[in-house]
């Protein structure tokens with residue numbers, strides 16, 4: 001049967017997931033496998049799976065991880081996991097034996113996603129991975145993160161695939177300190193983050209005064225949001241302040257640090273968003289990608305600790321990326 005018009009128009013969206021992500025198992029920890037099980041269940045019950053190009057990722061190579069992290073640090077994570085240590089650098093970065101391999105598969109999924117979108121095999125993609133990445137520094141695990149998945153994706157675009165302008169928008173409720181630090185001296189990556197005011201929330205960085213350095217000055221934009229900010233507060237900032245800056249930057253590729261922990265029901269922070277704001281942000285960023293860079297966008301899961309809200313918001317986010325509307 002020939003494809004219907006809606007099938008022709010439908011976005012060719014990649015969904016990167018692997019059951020290996022469940023094997024980073026550190027017992028009672030807010031960042032646990034149940035988060036991802038809930039997301040996959042929600043994607044499945046929304047009937048999205050048949051519409052997606054489902055991809056199982058390969059592990060990132062040492063060279064790919066080395067685009068962002070020191071080799072000594074990478075070795076330290078490997079040795080800690082395989083040696084039976086209980087955490088890397090701080091107790092909130094708890095590990096199990098599989099954690100090193102799982103982390104490589106999270107970073108590898110992002111590398112594969114950006115390559116597939118850059119090559120036109122996919123229009124856009126969502127990477128449902130864990131552990132998350134945006135707090136991981138060049139030489140340090142932080143905030144449940146080991147390898148900075150999105151930074152490795154951006155570095156792949158810039159240093160391997162010849163891109164000159166990559167936009168990262170991070171709407172996780174926590175500041176993406178690791179991502180910011182990886183690119184703060186570079187004008188090739190525009191990093192913008194909306195997060196809860198660092199005076200009231202982990203990791204305590206991401207003040208408006210942090211604007212990049214050297215040639216990268218002005219290519220970092222932090223918007224700390226007061227506790228209890230709501231949908232309208234976020235959308236005002238995105239539409240009136242950030243989108244004009246994003247358009248001026250003229251991104252050739254857009255990456256999202258998609259954390260859903262700014263939801264009002266999330267236990268780890270005090271921002272009061274509903275799914276409406278997450279949907280609106282996804283729609284705005286998808287429209288920006290269509291306008292600036294042929295739709296090239298890869299969204300990467302970061303935080304979100306209320307199973308129900310995380311899974312509803314992530315499935316809806318994915319449905320928006322895949323939809324032919326807007």
Ligand SMILES: [Zn+2]
Nearest residue numbers: 172173174303
């Ligand atoms: Zn977070």
